[in-house]
Amino acid sequence: MEGLRGEPTIKPPYPAESGYMGKPTNVNNVETFAAIPVIILKGAKWFSSIGTEKAKGTKVFALAGKINNVGLIEVPMGTTLREVIFEIGGGIRNGKKFKGVQTGGPSGGCLSEKHLDTPIDFDNLISAGSMMGSGAMIVLDEDDCMVSMAKFFLEFTVEESCGKCAPCRIGNKRLHELLGQICEGKGSLDDLDRLKNMSLVIKDTALCGLGQTSPNPVLSMMENYRDEYIAHVTDKKCPAGQCRSLMEYVVNPENCVGCTACARVCPVNAITGERKEIHLINPAICIKCGACMEKCKFDAIFIR
Amino acid sequence: MSHIKIELRKEDVDFIKGVCDSFNKDPQELINVLHACQEHFGYLPAEVQEVVSEHLEVPVAKIYGVVTFYSFFTMTPKGKNPISICLGTACYVRGAEKVLDEFKKELGIQVGQTTKDNKFSLSSLRCVGACGLAPVVLVGDKTYGRVAPDDVKNILKEYE
Amino acid sequence: METIKLTIDNKEIEVPKGTTIYKAAKELGIDIPTLCYMDLHDLNIENKPGGCRICVAEVQGKKNLAPTCSTNCEQGMVVKTHTTRVMNARRTVMEFILSDHPKDCLICAKSGNCDLQDMSHRLGIREIPGAEFAEMSTYRKDTSPSIIRELDKCIMCRRCETMCNDVQTVGALSAVNRGFMSTVAPAFEQNLEYSTCTYCGQCVAVCPTGALTEVNHIPQVLRALADPTKTVVVQTAPAVRAALGEEFGLAPGTLVTGKMTAALRALGFDYVFDTDFAADLTIMEEGTELLDRLSRHLKGDKTAKIPILTSCCPGWVNFFEHYFPDLKDVPSTAKSPQQMFGAIAKSYFAEKIGINRKDMVVVSIMPCLAKKYECQRDEFSVDGNPDVDYSISTRELASFIKQANIDIKTLHDEEFDAPLGESTGAAVIFGATGGVIEAACRTAYELYTGKKLERLEFTELRGMEGVRSAIIDFDGLPLNIGIAHGLGNARKLLDDVRSGKSLFHAIEVMACPGGCIGGGGQPLHHGNSEIIKARATAIYTEDRKKPIRKSHENPFIIKLYNEYLGKPGSEKSHHLLHTHYFDKQKKVIIKK
Numbered sequence A: 001m002e003g004l005r006g007e008p009t010i011k012p013p014y015p016a017e018s019g020y021m022g023k024p025t026n027v028n029n030v031e032t033f034a035a036i037p038v039i040i041l042k043g044a045k046w047f048s049s050i051g052t053e054k055a056k057g058t059k060v061f062a063l064a065g066k067i068n069n070v071g072l073i074e075v076p077m078g079t080t081l082r083e084v085i086f087e088i089g090g091g092i093r094n095g096k097k098f099k100g101v102q103t104g105g106p107s108g109g110c111l112s113e114k115h116l117d118t119p120i121d122f123d124n125l126i127s128a129g130s131m132m133g134s135g136a137m138i139v140l141d142e143d144d145c146m147v148s149m150a151k152f153f154l155e156f157t158v159e160e161s162c163g164k165c166a167p168c169r170i171g172n173k174r175l176h177e178l179l180g181q182i183c184e185g186k187g188s189l190d191d192l193d194r195l196k197n198m199s200l201v202i203k204d205t206a207l208c209g210l211g212q213t214s215p216n217p218v219l220s221m222m223e224n225y226r227d228e229y230i231a232h233v234t235d236k237k238c239p240a241g242q243c244r245s246l247m248e249y250v251v252n253p254e255n256c257v258g259c260t261a262c263a264r265v266c267p268v269n270a271i272t273g274e275r276k277e278i279h280l281i282n283p284a285i286c287i288k289c290g291a292c293m294e295k296c297k298f299d300a301i302f303i304r
Numbered sequence B: 001m002s003h004i005k006i007e008l009r010k011e012d013v014d015f016i017k018g019v020c021d022s023f024n025k026d027p028q029e030l031i032n033v034l035h036a037c038q039e040h041f042g043y044l045p046a047e048v049q050e051v052v053s054e055h056l057e058v059p060v061a062k063i064y065g066v067v068t069f070y071s072f073f074t075m076t077p078k079g080k081n082p083i084s085i086c087l088g089t090a091c092y093v094r095g096a097e098k099v100l101d102e103f104k105k106e107l108g109i110q111v112g113q114t115t116k117d118n119k120f121s122l123s124s125l126r127c128v129g130a131c132g133l134a135p136v137v138l139v140g141d142k143t144y145g146r147v148a149p150d151d152v153k154n155i156l157k158e159y160e
Numbered sequence C: 001m002e003t004i005k006l007t008i009d010n011k012e013i014e015v016p017k018g019t020t021i022y023k024a025a026k027e028l029g030i031d032i033p034t035l036c037y038m039d040l041h042d043l044n045i046e047n048k049p050g051g052c053r054i055c056v057a058e059v060q061g062k063k064n065l066a067p068t069c070s071t072n073c074e075q076g077m078v079v080k081t082h083t084t085r086v087m088n089a090r091r092t093v094m095e096f097i098l099s100d101h102p103k104d105c106l107i108c109a110k111s112g113n114c115d116l117q118d119m120s121h122r123l124g125i126r127e128i129p130g131a132e133f134a135e136m137s138t139y140r141k142d143t144s145p146s147i148i149r150e151l152d153k154c155i156m157c158r159r160c161e162t163m164c165n166d167v168q169t170v171g172a173l174s175a176v177n178r179g180f181m182s183t184v185a186p187a188f189e190q191n192l193e194y195s196t197c198t199y200c201g202q203c204v205a206v207c208p209t210g211a212l213t214e215v216n217h218i219p220q221v222l223r224a225l226a227d228p229t230k231t232v233v234v235q236t237a238p239a240v241r242a243a244l245g246e247e248f249g250l251a252p253g254t255l256v257t258g259k260m261t262a263a264l265r266a267l268g269f270d271y272v273f274d275t276d277f278a279a280d281l282t283i284m285e286e287g288t289e290l291l292d293r294l295s296r297h298l299k300g301d302k303t304a305k306i307p308i309l310t311s312c313c314p315g316w317v318n319f320f321e322h323y324f325p326d327l328k329d330v331p332s333t334a335k336s337p338q339q340m341f342g343a344i345a346k347s348y349f350a351e352k353i354g355i356n357r358k359d360m361v362v363v364s365i366m367p368c369l370a371k372k373y374e375c376q377r378d379e380f381s382v383d384g385n386p387d388v389d390y391s392i393s394t395r396e397l398a399s400f401i402k403q404a405n406i407d408i409k410t411l412h413d414e415e416f417d418a419p420l421g422e423s424t425g426a427a428v429i430f431g432a433t434g435g436v437i438e439a440a441c442r443t444a445y446e447l448y449t450g451k452k453l454e455r456l457e458f459t460e461l462r463g464m465e466g467v468r469s470a471i472i473d474f475d476g477l478p479l480n481i482g483i484a485h486g487l488g489n490a491r492k493l494l495d496d497v498r499s500g501k502s503l504f505h506a507i508e509v510m511a512c513p514g515g516c517i518g519g520g521g522q523p524l525h526h527g528n529s530e531i532i533k534a535r536a537t538a539i540y541t542e543d544r545k546k547p548i549r550k551s552h553e554n555p556f557i558i559k560l561y562n563e564y565l566g567k568p569g570s571e572k573s574h575h576l577l578h579t580h581y582f583d584k585q586k587k588v589i590i591k592k
């Protein structure tokens, strides 16, 4: 804003003391400002009558992901996640199973089934390993891989990092790389410990809010979905069937009618088989693009 | 890399000067000045940054630092018809690289560049999620599937 | 003054308000490791971006670890600097930093003198987990006439950026790009050569890694020495003798003039001369020019430009050619001592010993990186043969001496060769800020007044203050003297000259903070400005030890004028000892 690179400065001094052009600066997001006129109009008492003891008022969430009703919602503080997702959100799309909900955007954390009945307010979300943050809520279902999701969020941080401090500039890159290794089946149990240590140190040492929260998805997902991480590193399997390197496309001989549609669509000619005979996928050639599965009208191709 | 010559048309220099003046030549307004220049020129070539540097009295290295910090500033002009070629694995093995080479040859530019007449710019991207159609080429919003090197000339013709 | 009480590692301490945890700990004898932080206290230069996060410590009640270099002490704070949490964080962050750093120590110019290497050793890093698949941020290597940039080794401490922008106000370097690919570079990531860089070398002097180093000319010098057909002549600048010893473990401020001379002879140089001789020559030419302009000015001659600016610092010359080309007829036209020496060596001295200038190789030992560029300037060569062939830094000389297996500490003092080795105390003080103008005053006073100068030491011209001024009484004529060291300070004085507000008659400018003793080619101070002060003291000690302390009394200078040049400012002097300047400001070319 002052004609400089948008790097954070060392705090303190906090913006309220010395910020924009050295003057005290009020840094609030639009939502906070939006709340002010209402409070003035209707009085603080009214405002505090909504919500919980510690968090007054309402909160707007952007509900998205694998959910039937997506969009902006405004709920009183203290509403539970279950109410938000299953009542307002209308439940999970296509009747799939609820797996988790990422709150607070890429810096937030992923809450699992066991947090569904937690009333939403600032403190509760933080103690559950997430945060209110941007107010985004992305609902994940059984098809979402929690290693890939963490990697996906890290991609965002790596791009957003300003580069000023070492833990965020380099650390997040390394987190992202290691998650990539795990997705490719090249991780070990040791790596999970490293992942956790790196995440904690980045949080503990980064200069600004971005780096201090960027490892949240990794930490919360590792905590709440540890089995899935272990499956990736010990069995080299991705339970959600998301990680390409850990998937194997196979033809189910019971369903295959030998229509050759898959063989024709395969970009690398990994599928062999005569017309009207059961087809076979050569895993050594297959690049796991999924084109055949999409093409097959008989649900004969599945991921193992 | 060699020395950058600052060669601009007079009206362009005057424009930049005008923008700087409208912000009272205040170095703190650098970002706004750059915005205005990018809006006008479509991008921020080195020459423009040099002239801004002269008028705002901000070292040009600092200006470049700001331009490369924010993703909304760009130093390369996009062509009228941006061409993107998918180099995801599926497209790659189906010969996307040959298609790309053909585009390079036909347009005489490299990836990340724009033709002299500003008609086309070339970029590559990772999987666009249409592997069944590999190799995939995007021109603006339009998608072309199963593109062979021989098709390149015809695709370009559509935009002549 | 308001004070603050706090506890660090269970020890209580009271510090003035505004003290950082790092400094408070230091007072308690706790040396918290730092990488990016740098405090050149005596020169008023500080770099604290809070970027490396190596200096973190635990502060009770705070959620995250605090960077001690940039966190101020607060009342009742309880700080722990080496808990397991802190140590683990420090190690992990160091592993991050090293995971994006080439492991090139074997052939790195900084090896053995590298803050990053030391820190890795100090923290006991033995492996970098995940290094096999860690992507590195890599950049194009850039070699300019003076400086090599290998940004693969950059750790983003931003010290160079601080020096180039805040201290020198050159602005050749800036942080560019973002995130993982961020680095420090000139505009458009062009070569330094195409920027406004002055080659002052201050970025190199503070870089904690091998990312910024000087161009190494030792191989060329070695080749020349090994060539029996070449007569190799060496000159050493005043500031070198006050710093070289540091590279051999001697205390900062130890003068090694005699040992250095012995070492140079042992290295095989045919003639070991002294740049100080040329410094005396500079005073003769510059002093004469000053008096000439001054007397014309006093007579009301409008063409006589006042103030006169010194021109012996090539970093400074580069600066005004880039930023103040409109004032390029204000500085003295006298060449720097390095170039005066080269010109005289390859004319007067070559004739004297009866060899062709092409068979003579002149090497200079300089505290300076700008001199590497200076000796490559076209105007300082005759038919493509440069007056000074190679300019090597104090650091390079130290390395060369070590390569030759010479133990400088056990060498006996030796004297410079004649005739270009004789010098006065006035020449010695060229090495410190204020020294050139003091030397000029000693000579100009006597030439102007015709009287003997009683008080030789103009202490009012000395010190480390960035901009200084003094009025020297020239027997009734009050001479206004200005002094600036560091280009940012020079800019302030130049702005006044440009706007006509300057009241000075003469201004001395040195590009490097502290003058040449703080030059870009000197042994690294590693952020300790006491070292620079110690070197200044050494220089003034050497001056006091000299039997002759006024340039115009140097018998060999008198002889040179009698035998060869005529008098200061003569045609021959002008031809050999003076130069002209160029307008290097970038120009907008209007396209038709």
Ligand code: SF4
Residues within 6 Å of the ligand: A008, A160, A161, A162, A163, A164, A165, A166, A168, A169, A206, A207, A208, A209, A210, A211, A212
């Ligand atoms: S945490 Fe990231 S975004 Fe924040 S200062 Fe450090 S590098 Fe920049």
Ligand code: SF4
Residues within 6 Å of the ligand: A249, A262, A265, A266, A267, A268, A269, A270, A271, A281, A285, A286, A287, A288, A289, A290, A291, A292, A293
């Ligand atoms: S997943 Fe793709 S590459 Fe593999 S067999 Fe099916 S179509 Fe071929």
Ligand code: SF4
Residues within 6 Å of the ligand: C101, C102, C103, C104, C105, C106, C108, C109, C110, C111, C112, C114, C115, C116, C117, C153, C209, C210, C211
């Ligand atoms: S910069 Fe330092 S750590 Fe890096 S290679 Fe050179 S000596 Fe080694």
Ligand code: SF4
Residues within 6 Å of the ligand: C147, C160, C163, C164, C168, C170, C171, C172, C173, C196, C197, C198, C199, C200, C201, C202, C203, C204
């Ligand atoms: S040598 Fe001096 S002017 Fe050049 S980049 Fe370094 S600090 Fe800046």
Ligand code: SF4
Residues within 6 Å of the ligand: C153, C154, C155, C156, C157, C158, C159, C160, C161, C184, C203, C206, C207, C208, C209, C211, C212
């Ligand atoms: S080049 Fe050297 S001084 Fe500059 S930021 Fe990099 S490591 Fe620091």
Ligand code: SF4
Residues within 6 Å of the ligand: C199, C200, C312, C313, C314, C315, C316, C367, C368, C369, C370, C371, C510, C511, C512, C515, C516, C517, C518, C519, C520, C521
């Ligand atoms: S002050 Fe000395 S060391 Fe620094 S650039 Fe000038 S001449 Fe060189």
Ligand code: FES
Residues within 6 Å of the ligand: C033, C034, C035, C036, C037, C049, C050, C051, C052, C053, C054, C055, C056, C067, C068, C069, C070
């Ligand atoms: S030394 Fe404190 S952050 Fe680098």
